[in-house]
Amino acid sequence: MEKKDLLANYLYENREKHYRMAYSYAKDENDAMDIVQESIYKAFKHLNSLKKIDSLPSWFCTLLVNTAKDHIKRNSKVIALDSQVLEVQLEKEKENQERDPQDILEEKVTNLELKKELDKLSFNEKTVIVLRYFEDMDLKEVAAATDLNLSTVKSTLYRALEKLRIKLSSQEEI
Amino acid sequence: MKKIEELKKQYNSIEIPKGYDEMVWLSIEQGKKETNLEDKVESREYKMKSRVKKGLIASAAAVATLTIGFTGAVNLSPAFANTMADLPVLGGLVRVVSFNQFEFNKDTYNADLEAPIIDGLSDTELQKSLNSKYLEENKQLYDQFKKDVADMEAVTEGGHLGVDSGYEVKTDNEEILSIGRWVVNTVGSSSTVMQYDTIDKVNQVLITLPSLFKDDSYIDIVSENIVNQMKAQMEADENNIYWIKGMEGAMGDEGFEKITKDQQFYINQAGKLVISFDKYQVAPGYMGVVEFEIPTEAIQDILVGNGYIK
Numbered sequence: 001m002e003k004k005d006l007l008a009n010y011l012y013e014n015r016e017k018h019y020r021m022a023y024s025y026a027k028d029e030n031d032a033m034d035i036v037q038e039s040i041y042k043a044f045k046h047l048n049s050l051k052k053i054d055s056l057p058s059w060f061c062t063l064l065v066n067t068a069k070d071h072i073k074r075n076s077k078v079i080a081l082d083s084q085v086l087e088v089q090l091e092k093e094k095e096n097q098e099r100d101p102q103d104i105l106e107e108k109v110t111n112l113e114l115k116k117e118l119d120k121l122s123f124n125e126k127t128v129i130v131l132r133y134f135e136d137m138d139l140k141e142v143a144a145a146t147d148l149n150l151s152t153v154k155s156t157l158y159r160a161l162e163k164l165r166i167k168l169s170s171q172e173e174i
Numbered sequence: 175m176k177k178i179e180e181l182k183k184q185y186n187s188i189e190i191p192k193g194y195d196e197m198v199w200l201s202i203e204q205g206k207k208e209t210n211l212e213d214k215v216e217s218r219e220y221k222m223k224s225r226v227k228k229g230l231i232a233s234a235a236a237v238a239t240l241t242i243g244f245t246g247a248v249n250l251s252p253a254f255a256n257t258m259a260d261l262p263v264l265g266g267l268v269r270v271v272s273f274n275q276f277e278f279n280k281d282t283y284n285a286d287l288e289a290p291i292i293d294g295l296s297d298t299e300l301q302k303s304l305n306s307k308y309l310e311e312n313k314q315l316y317d318q319f320k321k322d323v324a325d326m327e328a329v330t331e332g333g334h335l336g337v338d339s340g341y342e343v344k345t346d347n348e349e350i351l352s353i354g355r356w357v358v359n360t361v362g363s364s365s366t367v368m369q370y371d372t373i374d375k376v377n378q379v380l381i382t383l384p385s386l387f388k389d390d391s392y393i394d395i396v397s398e399n400i401v402n403q404m405k406a407q408m409e410a411d412e413n414n415i416y417w418i419k420g421m422e423g424a425m426g427d428e429g430f431e432k433i434t435k436d437q438q439f440y441i442n443q444a445g446k447l448v449i450s451f452d453k454y455q456v457a458p459g460y461m462g463v464v465e466f467e468i469p470t471e472a473i474q475d476i477l478v479g480n481g482y483i484k
Contacts, residue, residue, distance in 0.1 A: 012202060020186070033197055036198065037198075040198065164177065
């Protein structure tokens with residue numbers, strides 16, 4: 001199969017995973033879709049830079065993270081405004097939930113809580129948390145995908161956990 | 175670390191919005207073309223290949239029109255809409271452009287899905303609904319196939335699964351565009367399903383079988399003609415076998431009796447009505463998909479007019 005067909009299959013099969021990753025950075029659904037879409041275009045455009053087909057997942061991961069970064073930079077003003085809106089909405093939804101605890105509503109609030117937690121983190125902190133714990137990559141893979149060295153990944157991860165007030169017990173490792 | 179587990183659970187339940195799958199699919203297709211445009215040599219080869227293969231024209235501009243057809247995707251993404259705006263506007267030429275959609279090859283599992291794309295209809299609603307239908311069909315085939323492969327891998331080793339879809343342009347003249355789409359499923363033996371759409375290019379409407387006739391009497395008249403053709407063919411060559419209801423060889427009460435109201439049909443280059451049956455529907459598997467051209471004399475009295483059928 002041609003390289004671009006492999007890429008096409010990979011992108012379609014992992015579309016939901018990519019959406020979740022993008023959503024971690026995005027302010028809303030449309031934003032997340034834009035990030036994925038832009039990443040797909042870039043992937044085909046720069047397919048020559050993919051040297052080994054085995055490294056396709058981490059190659060695309062890097063691309064998606066960088067695209068998200070550019071995206072945030074471009075829309076930084078909008079985001080500042082939007083996290084305030086998010087707070088208000090969260091409060092509202094919580095009130096609603098007390099009165100009417102529906103499953104659908106609960107799920108929405110859950111999403112918002114996750115977002116609220118992730119919003120406490122810087123871009124790199126968010127990335128290492130998502131890749132290490134949500135996408136189950138090991139530290140080396142995280143380092144490769146983020147272009148950071150291993151010790152930076154570790155220190156970033158510790159800092160992120162601290163911000164999220166997650167304490168590691170003595171036998172746990174990051 | 176309990177909190178991380180909790181957050182992960184929330185992460186995994188992030189809802190995927192409606193329209194996302196389409197967006198990804200279309201972006202991939204668009205992306206594939208971009209790769210081709212970047213590399214001139216490869217691009218030319220690709221075009222040649224698809225022209226030789228299907229005898230059809232593939233052009234970047236035509237693909238772009240397809241994408242505009244899906245307003246859902248355009249509305250969802252401003253970036254997407256902007257990309258489209260840069261592309262040249264096409265003339266009012268109704269045609270079908272090749273659109274290779276998906277391939278999946280792994281050991282003994284193979285899928286090769288291709289859908290037609292209609293381009294140039296000024297009735298964009300009609301065009302959009304047809305093109306979305308084709309896209310949606312193939313998307314479902316692909317997802318189903320992936321599921322079947324997973325199911326099979328779970329229980330056995332070395333099974334064989336295949337799905338192929340594609341299309342052929344039956345008629346493309348000044349007045350009419352008839353497209354047939356086929357799906358072949360291979361699990362041991364193969365089954366083939368054909369579906370047709372016929373468009374009146376001049377008036378920009380989809381032609382249905384009932385719309386060709388004055389009333390429902392066509393069901394009996396066309397059916398009778400088909401039965402006669404079946405019998406004549408069997409007489410002429412003993413290798414031809416059809417199952418006709420009430421005749422020897424038909425299984426019990428099975429066998430062909432009447433066409434359905436919306437039987438699959440197309441109008442051929444000569445302006446004749448052709449009725450199509452899927453594999454196994456009216457004949458043994460080796461007969462494949464069978465077609466019957468209905469002589470216009472047989473239906474002249476009940477035709478609405480001779481605009482389409484000559």
